[in-house]
Amino acid sequence: MAFETVIGLEVHVELKTKSKIFCGCRTDFGAPPNTNVCPVCLGHPGTLPVLNQEAVELALKAATALNCKINQDCKFDRKNYFYPDLPKGYQISQYDQPIGEHGYIEIDVNGERKRIGIVRVHLEEDAGKSMHAPDGSHTLVDYNRTGVPLIEIVSEPDIRSPEEARLYLEGIRSIMQYCGISDCRMEEGSLRCDANISLRPVGQKEFGQKAELKNINSFRFVQKGLEYEVERQTQILSQGGTVVQETRRFDEATQTTVSMRSKEEAHDYRYFPEPDLVRLRVDDAWLQRVRESLPELPLQKRDRYQNELQLPAYDAGVLTSDIEIAQYFEAVVDAGIDPKSASNWVMSDVLGYANANGLTLSAFPVAPAQLAGLIQQVTAGKISIKQGRDVFKIMCETGKDAVTVIREQGFEQISDEGALIAIVEEAIANNPKSVEDYRAGKEKAIGALVGQVMKATKGKANPAVVNKLILERIQA
Amino acid sequence: MKITEDTIRHVAKLARLAVSDEDVAKLAPQLNDIMGYNEQLQALPLDEVPPTSHPFALYNALRDDEPRPGLTREQALANAPDSDGEQVRVPAVLEG
Numbered sequence: 001m002a003f004e005t006v007i008g009l010e011v012h013v014e015l016k017t018k019s020k021i022f023c024g025c026r027t028d029f030g031a032p033p034n035t036n037v038c039p040v041c042l043g044h045p046g047t048l049p050v051l052n053q054e055a056v057e058l059a060l061k062a063a064t065a066l067n068c069k070i071n072q073d074c075k076f077d078r079k080n081y082f083y084p085d086l087p088k089g090y091q092i093s094q095y096d097q098p099i100g101e102h103g104y105i106e107i108d109v110n111g112e113r114k115r116i117g118i119v120r121v122h123l124e125e126d127a128g129k130s131m132h133a134p135d136g137s138h139t140l141v142d143y144n145r146t147g148v149p150l151i152e153i154v155s156e157p158d159i160r161s162p163e164e165a166r167l168y169l170e171g172i173r174s175i176m177q178y179c180g181i182s183d184c185r186m187e188e189g190s191l192r193c194d195a196n197i198s199l200r201p202v203g204q205k206e207f208g209q210k211a212e213l214k215n216i217n218s219f220r221f222v223q224k225g226l227e228y229e230v231e232r233q234t235q236i237l238s239q240g241g242t243v244v245q246e247t248r249r250f251d252e253a254t255q256t257t258v259s260m261r262s263k264e265e266a267h268d269y270r271y272f273p274e275p276d277l278v279r280l281r282v283d284d285a286w287l288q289r290v291r292e293s294l295p296e297l298p299l300q301k302r303d304r305y306q307n308e309l310q311l312p313a314y315d316a317g318v319l320t321s322d323i324e325i326a327q328y329f330e331a332v333v334d335a336g337i338d339p340k341s342a343s344n345w346v347m348s349d350v351l352g353y354a355n356a357n358g359l360t361l362s363a364f365p366v367a368p369a370q371l372a373g374l375i376q377q378v379t380a381g382k383i384s385i386k387q388g389r390d391v392f393k394i395m396c397e398t399g400k401d402a403v404t405v406i407r408e409q410g411f412e413q414i415s416d417e418g419a420l421i422a423i424v425e426e427a428i429a430n431n432p433k434s435v436e437d438y439r440a441g442k443e444k445a446i447g448a449l450v451g452q453v454m455k456a457t458k459g460k461a462n463p464a465v466v467n468k469l470i471l472e473r474i475q476a
Numbered sequence: 477m478k479i480t481e482d483t484i485r486h487v488a489k490l491a492r493l494a495v496s497d498e499d500v501a502k503l504a505p506q507l508n509d510i511m512g513y514n515e516q517l518q519a520l521p522l523d524e525v526p527p528t529s530h531p532f533a534l535y536n537a538l539r540d541d542e543p544r545p546g547l548t549r550e551q552a553l554a555n556a557p558d559s560d561g562e563q564v565r566v567p568a569v570l571e572g
């Protein structure tokens with residue numbers, strides 16, 4: 001029997017604020033344990049939360065960018081449960097009035113655009129971080145993360161394959177990064193993802209029994225973990241079995257998912273309105289300001305690169321995948337470089353060097369204007385493309401401009417015919433056989449002659465000029 | 477809504493309260509009386525009234541996103557029953 005995969009994702013995104021959602025503690029990642037804490041986020045008796053305006057602003061941006069209907073009048077609720085990383089004994093979240101709902105994002109799957117529904121986007125506070133002693137004797141808790149603002153983005157069960165799940169997640173990440181909402185660094189926990197996955201016989205309307213996949217910490221593992229689940233559930237169902245509804249985690253070592261075997265107590269959070277916070281009202285002017293502050297989103301940019309800049313789909317996809325790459329590319333184009341040349345240099349040379357050296361483009365040693373300067377030298381025929389690549393590497397290491405590097409390294413290409421004629425004539429005189437071959441119709445024989453000239457000039461001769469000079473002399 | 481002894485045991489468990497059988501037996505009728513009193517409200521025609529989450533019509537008590545100093549680690553850990561000097565130590569939380 002053939003099965004259809006049904007996946008829904010719950011994504012938590014940490015908002016890029018300077019202070020926590022309900023108190024003034026810093027939110028820096030990697031601070032020494034329990035140094036960004038205060039009586040409010042530690043839940044001391046008598047303290048009161050005060051909502052951070054910037055957290056609301058960023059959540060509004062996210063919900064708007066995800067095409068949600070904004071609940072302009074909403075509230076916060078307490079989600080009650082006991083866990084040591086939650087000092088108050090409840091998490092302040094939004095229950096029945098999320099800041100945004102009924103949205104969607106679009107992803108491109110195998111060249112086709114697909115819409116994935118967003119059920120809701122709500123604001124809440126993060127919990128602390130627990131570290132379990134390997135021998136199981138105790139647990140250590142760091143409360144720095146407690147109270148860091150989060151949004152939770154819940155998708156509709158519209159995702160039909162592990163690959164779509166990864167594309168959806170990448171889509172969410174780039175929208176968040178474009179809008180300055182979050183860094184979305186999975187390795188630092190600023191983007192976290194849980195997945196619900198079930199299978200059903202093709203054509204069946206009802207959903208099958210689902211498993212929840214938790215604590216997946218990389219984009220690759222989201223896809224891998226889900227691929228494993230598809231395989232596992234297919235096997236169970238094909239043998240007439242039933243999938244156990246449970247929480248599983250992805251095990252990196254074995255590349256499989258394993259049951260977390262936690263006591264499956266039914267969740268009973270006893271939500272009720274948070275009495276310590278007043279209601280939130282987003283007036284039309286505020287909402288309008290947020291709408292106007294949104295930048296061009298990744299998919300719009302991608303379409304524009306293809307339609308207006310005439311870039312291939314592949315180029316447009318790579319260049320818009322990360323806002324920093326897009327900004328770098330656009331700065332090169334703004335400096336007067338044609339889009340396809342700019343794209344080639346950015347994709348192969350800039351990203352190549354950045355990836356090999358673990359650099360981000362905001363800290364890249366060659367500024368976009370400097371790269372534009374180099375491309376102009378190549379386009380003008382001052383240096384060959386191959387020389388250009390060498391110059392680029394030196395620019396990366398020294399931060400110097402192309403013109404300076406070319407002068408210092410003596411890379412200047414010789415395009416002056418007067419300077420080349422003598423060398424060309426010498427090459428012809430020394431290689432009568434090649435000349436003869438060429439005249440006999442072997443056009444490739446000219447290559448040997450060009451090679452001689454290049455060798456004699458240590459690669460500096462302009463190959464096009466050399467070619468022309470040789471032809472002028474042997475075609476007759 | 478009828479409050480049974482089971483309801484009381486369940487809520488007590490959620491709230492991590494130890495309630496004796498004797499107290500459960502005493503609490504059930506008391507809570508039922510209170511709930512019954514509240515249920516008088518159900519008789520009122522309130523279809524047009526939105527649920528009240530907050531008694532005051534106040535909105536948007538917001539603060540600017542400016543970090544402020546909090547507690548030192550020593551101060552923060554001083555209130556914890558146990559710590560390793562950097563983190564709060566709690567009984568093992570079983571997972572996985």
